[in-house]
Amino acid sequence: xxxxxxxGMPRRSTVSWNVIFALYAKVKDxxxxxxxxxxxxxxxxxxxxxxTFVSILTACGNLGDxxxxxxxxxxxxxxxxxxxxxxxxxxxxxxxxxxxxxMGTAKEIFDSMIEKSVASWNSMIIGYGLHGHSEKxxxxxxxxxxxxxxxxxxxxxxxxSSCAHGGLVLEGWWxxxxxxxxxxxxxxxxxxxxxxxxxxxxxxxxxxxxxxxxLQAKVSPALWGALISASRTQDSSQLGEFIGTKLIxxxxxxxxxxxxxxxxxxAEDRWDDVEKVRKVMKEKVVExxxxxx
Numbered sequence: 001x002x003x004x005x006x007x008g009m010p011r012r013s014t015v016s017w018n019v020i021f022a023l024y025a026k027v028k029d030x031x032x033x034x035x036x037x038x039x040x041x042x043x044x045x046x047x048x049x050x051x052t053f054v055s056i057l058t059a060c061g062n063l064g065d066x067x068x069x070x071x072x073x074x075x076x077x078x079x080x081x082x083x084x085x086x087x088x089x090x091x092x093x094x095x096x097x098x099x100x101x102x103m104g105t106a107k108e109i110f111d112s113m114i115e116k117s118v119a120s121w122n123s124m125i126i127g128y129g130l131h132g133h134s135e136k137x138x139x140x141x142x143x144x145x146x147x148x149x150x151x152x153x154x155x156x157x158x159x160x161s162s163c164a165h166g167g168l169v170l171e172g173w174w175x176x177x178x179x180x181x182x183x184x185x186x187x188x189x190x191x192x193x194x195x196x197x198x199x200x201x202x203x204x205x206x207x208x209x210x211x212x213x214x215l216q217a218k219v220s221p222a223l224w225g226a227l228i229s230a231s232r233t234q235d236s237s238q239l240g241e242f243i244g245t246k247l248i249x250x251x252x253x254x255x256x257x258x259x260x261x262x263x264x265x266x267a268e269d270r271w272d273d274v275e276k277v278r279k280v281m282k283e284k285v286v287e288x289x290x291x292x293x
Contacts, residue, residue, distance in 0.1 A: 014046040021055035030059040034068065048075070050084060054092040061096035069096045087113065091120045098127025118149045122158045129162020137162035138171055153185055160194035172198045241265075252284050 006012070006020045017040050024033040037056050040046060048056075053076055060069035073093060076085065090113050097106035110116070110124050121144045128137035141159045144151060151159075156179045163172030176195055179185045244261030251257060258281045265273040 012046060014049055014052065017046055018049070018051045018055065021052060025055045025058055028062070030063045033059040034063070034065070048079075050086060050089045054089055057089075057092040057096045061092075061099040064100055066097075066100040066102065069100060072096075087115045087117050087120065091117060091123060094120065095123040095127075098123050099130075101127075101131045103127055103131060103133065116148060118152050118155065121148050121151075122155050125155065125162060126158040129158065129165050132165070134162045134166020134168050137166075138168065138175075141175070151179075151183065153188060153191075156185070157190045157194060160191060160198065164194055164198035167198075169198060248280075255281075 002023055009016060020036060021033055033055060053072060056072050057069060060072060090109055094106040094109040106124060106127055110120060113120060125137045125140050128140065137159060156175060159175050160172055163175060180187065241264050244257060244264060247257035258277055262274050262277045
């Protein structure tokens with residue numbers, strides 16, 4: 001409906017274009033976002049501004065379209081005097097380069113920024129991590145703690161992911177412990193996923209259940225559910241059994257929890273345990289969810 005209204009407008013202002021760009025970026029239709037930008041430039045009835053370039057650079061970064069991203073960067077430079085290259089625009093620009101692996105240019109933009117947001121630091125950290133520079137990611141994280149804004153939950157996802165890609169097991173544990181103990185943040189599913197990836201890459205997947213058991217923060221049922229897919233991906237029956245048991249403890253009438261645990265036992269030919277799970281199901285009078293066969 002938004003697109004129908006947009007297409008039906010006799011004239012479109014820069015604000016109109018920016019709104020439709022932002023909407024396509026929100027639903028992650030990056031390709032259509034760039035197609036519309038081409039149309040905007042071809043029509044020429046409105047001039048792009050800072051908000052325009054933020055959406056377009058974001059689309060370029062997520063598509064890995066470095067050539068287009070560099071062209072947009074050139075357009076920004078041409079309009080530099082008229083534009084106000086604020087922290088949002090510069091962050092979008094360095095993020096585009098970071099996602100495309102051009103970390104040298106991303107770092108130049110980062111260093112030139114008078115003001116840096118948490119998102120600016122996060123983009124650089126994950127950029128280094130994804131492109132084989134985990135040590136630099138860790139160095140930047142420590143610099144952020146000293147001279148930058150306070151790290152947020154996303155920062156720790158970025159640094160934990162970077163440690164996982166570089167096989168920095170001890171450093172990853174240190175960052176995770178610092179998040180929980182020093183910053184008092186409750187780990188989310190994404191943090192657990194990064195830690196499981198870190199341990200799995202290092203051949204230490206057995207320690208994943210210890211990671212969860214030793215947490216001080218109370219883990220919500222939603223998080224346990226999110227971890228189910230992670231344990232399947234890592235092919236860890238031990239971790240899966242622990243998660244399944246914990247889910248049953250927290251939601252004893254949830255049918256899917258019993259099915260999950262039963263399937264784990266069946267895969268290992270532990271039929272006595274399968275029978276025990278079924279017996280508990282009957283005792284708890286578990287009802288099937290609608291749509292589950």
